[in-house]
Amino acid sequence: ILVAIALEDPWGFAIAIPCIGFFGACLAFCAWRLVRPVPALVIDEVGILDHASGVRVGLLLWDEIAEIYEYRFKNQTFLGIVPIDVDAVLARLPKWKQLAIRANVGLGAAPVNLPQMALPMPVSELLREIEARIPRPD
Numbered sequence: 001i002l003v004a005i006a007l008e009d010p011w012g013f014a015i016a017i018p019c020i021g022f023f024g025a026c027l028a029f030c031a032w033r034l035v036r037p038v039p040a041l042v043i044d045e046v047g048i049l050d051h052a053s054g055v056r057v058g059l060l061l062w063d064e065i066a067e068i069y070e071y072r073f074k075n076q077t078f079l080g081i082v083p084i085d086v087d088a089v090l091a092r093l094p095k096w097k098q099l100a101i102r103a104n105v106g107l108g109a110a111p112v113n114l115p116q117m118a119l120p121m122p123v124s125e126l127l128r129e130i131e132a133r134i135p136r137p138d
Helices: 002-008 010-034 086-091 094-105 125-131
Strands: 041-043 049-050 056-062 065-073 076-083 113-117
Touching: 002 094, 041 125, 065 125, 076 086, 076 125
Parallel strands: none
Antiparallel strands: 041 049, 049 056, 065 076, 076 113
């Protein structure tokens, strides 16, 4: 369909090329995740290792996390993680991830958000597991 539009209209061609590139990259990412599966989330004594979100931030240490909560955004459930210093976490990431995270925050989402679809259990259950494992200062 995109090719037919592109042949009839130069504007259609200008739109088709980025669309093909974007959705081709999405397909490649999905295929890569199927071939090389990794755990969506790793929770241990060090912190939370994020492999679930589209804009993965990697390891968040327990000392870096201010808040973890469940929220809904556009009829989807997410696990939201708010770092104490968002800018310090963003400084470790490439520019495109920084822009995507800032855009999410601008829309009212958490800086780090893990979608229910990418998680192995319901968000509410995962949140209880995380709260049970968070080291509490004495």
